[in-house]
Amino acid sequence: MITTDILIIGAGPTGLFTVFEAGLLKLKCHLIDALPIPGGQCAEIYPKKPIYDIPGFPDVLAGDLVDNLMKQIEPFEPSFTLGERAETITKLEDGSFIVTTNKGTKHHAPIVAIAGGLGSFEPRKPQLEELSKFEDNGVEYIIKDPEVYRDKRVVIAGGGDSALDWSIFLADVASEVTLIHRRNEFRGALDSVEKVQELKNLGKINLITPAEVKGILGEEQVTGVAVEKKGEDPFIVDTDHFIPLFGLSPKLGPIGDWGLEIEKNAIKVDNTLDYQTNIPGIYAIGDVNTYPGKLKLILCGFHEATLMCQSAYKRIFPDKKYVMKYTTVGGVEGFDGTKKQAPKAIVKAIV
Amino acid sequence: MQDVTVYITDREGVQHEVLAPTDMAMNLMEVVRSYELAPEGTIGVCGGMAMCASCQCYITSDHQLNEMEYDEDAMLAEAFHVQENSRLSCQIPITEQLNGLKLTIAQEV
Numbered sequence: 001m002i003t004t005d006i007l008i009i010g011a012g013p014t015g016l017f018t019v020f021e022a023g024l025l026k027l028k029c030h031l032i033d034a035l036p037i038p039g040g041q042c043a044e045i046y047p048k049k050p051i052y053d054i055p056g057f058p059d060v061l062a063g064d065l066v067d068n069l070m071k072q073i074e075p076f077e078p079s080f081t082l083g084e085r086a087e088t089i090t091k092l093e094d095g096s097f098i099v100t101t102n103k104g105t106k107h108h109a110p111i112v113a114i115a116g117g118l119g120s121f122e123p124r125k126p127q128l129e130e131l132s133k134f135e136d137n138g139v140e141y142i143i144k145d146p147e148v149y150r151d152k153r154v155v156i157a158g159g160g161d162s163a164l165d166w167s168i169f170l171a172d173v174a175s176e177v178t179l180i181h182r183r184n185e186f187r188g189a190l191d192s193v194e195k196v197q198e199l200k201n202l203g204k205i206n207l208i209t210p211a212e213v214k215g216i217l218g219e220e221q222v223t224g225v226a227v228e229k230k231g232e233d234p235f236i237v238d239t240d241h242f243i244p245l246f247g248l249s250p251k252l253g254p255i256g257d258w259g260l261e262i263e264k265n266a267i268k269v270d271n272t273l274d275y276q277t278n279i280p281g282i283y284a285i286g287d288v289n290t291y292p293g294k295l296k297l298i299l300c301g302f303h304e305a306t307l308m309c310q311s312a313y314k315r316i317f318p319d320k321k322y323v324m325k326y327t328t329v330g331g332v333e334g335f336d337g338t339k340k341q342a343p344k345a346i347v348k349a350i351v
Numbered sequence: 352m353q354d355v356t357v358y359i360t361d362r363e364g365v366q367h368e369v370l371a372p373t374d375m376a377m378n379l380m381e382v383v384r385s386y387e388l389a390p391e392g393t394i395g396v397c398g399g400m401a402m403c404a405s406c407q408c409y410i411t412s413d414h415q416l417n418e419m420e421y422d423e424d425a426m427l428a429e430a431f432h433v434q435e436n437s438r439l440s441c442q443i444p445i446t447e448q449l450n451g452l453k454l455t456i457a458q459e460v
Binding site: 181183247 | 390391393396397400402403405425428433
């Protein structure tokens with residue numbers, strides 16, 4: 001069981017900044033994210049895109065913003081459960097919560113802050129009949145262990161970086177790699193495209209374009225896929241695995257079933273006070289929440305995180321008196337023993 | 352001209368006649384969202400960067416639109432339910448030429 005003061009669901013910019021604001025109040029944070037890396041949308045969807053409305057930054061790349069936030073929160077030693085999705089929540093008698101992930105990891109905290117953005121990133125699935133029947137029976141959307149494909153026949157569908165990169169990687173692992181894409185052109189990095197071309201010329205990747213997988217064959221296990229190629233009769237490619245790699249899209253997912261008030265695919269919160277949800281002790285901050293006048297902006301998420309932490313502190317320590325302190329005055333005292341402080345003025349007499 | 356009229360058919364098949372401003376640097380996806388013609392969280396998920404295809408639409412009138420750029424074309428190459436007249440509505444800026452445009456929002460994936 002992982003225990004912490006504030007359990008943050010979602011390691012995007014809002015979730016990461018929460019660690020800082022909580023840290024100033026000596027509260028420890030743990031973050032859960034379905035993605036294998038912190039950063040949320042900034043890391044997954046647009047790391048190389050500039051953002052122009054972070055106060056104090058005329059422009060900053062989304063990926064750099066995440067790196068900066070990670071550096072900013074480092075003194076507060078956040079811990080992470082990455083690559084797992086928060087699945088269920090149980091409220092204990094003392095008002096604290098246990099959140100369990102899809103992999104069974106349990107987390108215990110008096111405060112839960114949902115900073116889940118638009119939801120957890122799930123693979124985009126092709127619209128094929130009986131697709132779900134073959135999931136984990138030869139159809140995989142994420143490659144966890146490439147060794148599974150050793151000496152097996154693999155069909156990959158998609159035209160982006162992951163389709164190209166995995167085709168290249170598996171060309172040396174699988175007995176047969178077929179890459180199917182709807183276009184002749186690929187969207188990936190130039191050297192990946194060139195490498196696939198080279199492997200195709202060497203006969204190590206069977207490239208079928210412009211074509212689409214239209215059906216899956218097999219009783220219980222995948223034995224082949226039906227392919228339609230422009231200008232040709234439909235044909236079958238025998239295979240042991242079919243791996244559609246069409247990117248990820250965010251879904252609110254299980255959080256939607258936690259008994260929280262949902263409006264417009266977002267969690268309703270009290271924005272007049274502290275961004276708490278209808279369940280006391282559970283807050284929702286950043287893009288995942290909604291209230292009158294809500295704007296899905298990173299800068300708004302930062303503000304919401306700040307107010308939420310003050311409320312969380314009062315909830316954990318109802319009898320302690322506290323007033324917010326400026327970092328310029330109080331500095332930043334890390335849990336790791338580091339201390340950042342404004343330099344003291346030098347006083348020296350002139351004689 | 353400040354506003355143009357656009358006819359948007361939502362995912363339930365209902366057509367809406369809406370006014371779209373030409374002076375706010377808006378795109379079609381944002382017009383759909385501003386009139387709440389598709390549930391929040393199911394359209395414009397990436398914010399309008401041609402990176403998610405949640406705003407795919409079918410253009411059903413014969414208006415001359417801005418040319419598709421590489422990002423949009425590449426995204427549509429991986430999207431689902433793509434047809435000859437598919438566009439990402441986030442990549443179509445509202446201009447006076449769009450007056451009378453008709454489009455249908457593609458179903459959610």
